Amino acid sequence: MAQQEFTDAIAMLKADHRKVEELFSKFENASGDGRKQQLAEQICNELKIHTMLEEEIFYPALEGKIEEDTLSEAYVEHDGAKVLVNDIMAGGPDDDYYDAKVKVLGEEIEHHVKEEEAPSEGMFSQARDTDVDLVELRDQMLARREELLAQVESGGLPPAQPTVVTPQAA
Ligand SMILES: [Fe+2]
Ligand SMILES: [Fe+2]
Numbered sequence: 001m002a003q004q005e006f007t008d009a010i011a012m013l014k015a016d017h018r019k020v021e022e023l024f025s026k027f028e029n030a031s032g033d034g035r036k037q038q039l040a041e042q043i044c045n046e047l048k049i050h051t052m053l054e055e056e057i058f059y060p061a062l063e064g065k066i067e068e069d070t071l072s073e074a075y076v077e078h079d080g081a082k083v084l085v086n087d088i089m090a091g092g093p094d095d096d097y098y099d100a101k102v103k104v105l106g107e108e109i110e111h112h113v114k115e116e117e118a119p120s121e122g123m124f125s126q127a128r129d130t131d132v133d134l135v136e137l138r139d140q141m142l143a144r145r146e147e148l149l150a151q152v153e154s155g156g157l158p159p160a161q162p163t164v165v166t167p168q169a170a
Helices: 009-029 033-062 068-090 098-117 123-128 134-153
Strands: none
Touching: 009 033, 009 098, 009 123, 009 134, 033 068, 033 098, 033 123, 033 134, 068 098, 068 123, 098 123
């Protein structure tokens, strides 16, 4: 069963982090437009699902229980990444800046993941010191992930929606 794959919500989110890091490094070493596009789209779908799981389930459960700044910054960082995710999904390897966009997205995510996983000060470490039921959150996220994966299969996820940053009209 999928449930036994991760001991709790934090283990599940960390496994996602490792997976996406691996995809970014595969992209760096990839050659051929088809392969690059396939990896970039996989990265974007992984990130869309991961940010939705965190924003719909994990972050709200920590509201009022960990430092407010930690959560606020995480939401803003997610919104920053969504701009590039949507841009990359809308484009292709022939576009100017395509590789640069994927590379910079990887750097943004690397920074964000560090903030989540940092020892003692990081979000996950703070979460461990609360009374939040991390096993229950894992189960909620696993169920939601199944729905989102089904959506990916049946036509794809809609563009990522900003949560706290207001998009400016052109
Ligand atoms: Fe995360
Ligand atoms: Fe996050």
